[in-house]
Amino acid sequence: MNLRFGEEVGESLAAGLAIVALESSVIGQGLPLPRNRECVERMSGAIRAAGAVPAWIGVVDGAVTVGLTGEELERFAVAGDATKVARRDLPVAVATGALGATTVSATIWAAAKAGVAVGATGGIGGVHPGDDPDVSADLLELARTPGLLVCSGPKSIIDPVATTEKLEELGVSIVGYGVDRLPFFLARAAPVELEHRVDTPAAAAAMLRAAQELDVRSTLLLCNPVPSEMAMDAGEVAAAAREAEALADRAGVQGKVRTPFLLAALAELTDGRSLESNLALLEDTARVAAEIAVASAG
Numbered sequence: 001m002n003l004r005f006g007e008e009v010g011e012s013l014a015a016g017l018a019i020v021a022l023e024s025s026v027i028g029q030g031l032p033l034p035r036n037r038e039c040v041e042r043m044s045g046a047i048r049a050a051g052a053v054p055a056w057i058g059v060v061d062g063a064v065t066v067g068l069t070g071e072e073l074e075r076f077a078v079a080g081d082a083t084k085v086a087r088r089d090l091p092v093a094v095a096t097g098a099l100g101a102t103t104v105s106a107t108i109w110a111a112a113k114a115g116v117a118v119g120a121t122g123g124i125g126g127v128h129p130g131d132d133p134d135v136s137a138d139l140l141e142l143a144r145t146p147g148l149l150v151c152s153g154p155k156s157i158i159d160p161v162a163t164t165e166k167l168e169e170l171g172v173s174i175v176g177y178g179v180d181r182l183p184f185f186l187a188r189a190a191p192v193e194l195e196h197r198v199d200t201p202a203a204a205a206a207m208l209r210a211a212q213e214l215d216v217r218s219t220l221l222l223c224n225p226v227p228s229e230m231a232m233d234a235g236e237v238a239a240a241a242r243e244a245e246a247l248a249d250r251a252g253v254q255g256k257v258r259t260p261f262l263l264a265a266l267a268e269l270t271d272g273r274s275l276e277s278n279l280a281l282l283e284d285t286a287r288v289a290a291e292i293a294v295a296s297a298g
């Protein structure tokens with residue numbers, strides 16, 4: 001296995017401590033400087049406050065690393081330095097010695113190999129709106145990687161109904177954390193009813209244990225909505241997302257740069273309020289994931 005471990009994460013793994021896997025694409029491409037630095041502080045802080053250890057994951061000069069140091073994370077935070085790495089991009093990133101910011105798909109792949117079962121992110125990728133839509137590699141990877149990922153639902157630039165259908169087809173359980181409807185990233189709910197719900201870290205940990213014992217080999221997607229006081233109005237988010245899509249279409253932005261483009265456009269169209277919600281939900285998913293990791297380790 002060709003993974004490199006940060007010192008603290010390596011020791012914590014050996015000691016059986018609670019660990020939470022975190023993606024670095026949100027730092028490299030998802031948030032602008034200096035808000036991405038703030039994201040590192042807030043997510044790591046929330047995880048430590050709950051008694052767990054953060055394991056930021058990324059590719060450092062060709063080494064797939066589980067447990068990035070502060071200095072390494074700073075390299076990801078500097079705009080434009082890191083390339084965006086999905087699972088399909090890992091061999092190229094390794095072979096070329098790249099600095100690669102891993103998306104959910106590459107992050108959960110590495111976390112599973114490392115033996116870290118619980119992870120946190122903001123919004124997952126999914127099926128973009130429109131005919132013949134772009135589909136994020138996150139979805140298939142969630143289907144073939146064991147573990148539990150806490151998120152705030154699909155990003156607001158994603159079609160929530162099509163994404164839910166796809167995950168259902170792929171065998172990924174979507175579970176509401178204290179809610180009955182699918183959270184929708186910056187907004188608290190999408191028009192999608194969920195079949196499953198848990199309300200406590202212990203209940204989530206029990207679900208993870210059952211998945212591991214059954215060897216179902218797909219990720220449990222636990223959806224924790226953005227905190228109420230930081231949530232945006234669903235109608236406003238939808239309108240801004242449509243406008244962002246139109247801007248991307250007009251600029252001809254396709255492929256892996258589309259999601260970062262849409263997130264930046266959303267921030268601009270909402271006078272930065274989407275950034276505040278995004279940071280709040282990232283911090284809260286980190287907290288929830290840490291509480292579940294602690295309950296699982298206990």
Ligand code: PSU
Binds near residue numbers: 031123138259
């Ligand atoms: N969540 C955020 N901001 C982000 C992402 C998630 O709050 O930037 C990243 C994740 O790394 C996710 C990726 O896997 O966006 C999806 O990109 P794409 O749609 O190109 O697959």
Ligand code: MN
Binds near residue numbers: 137255256
């Ligand atoms: Mn894509």
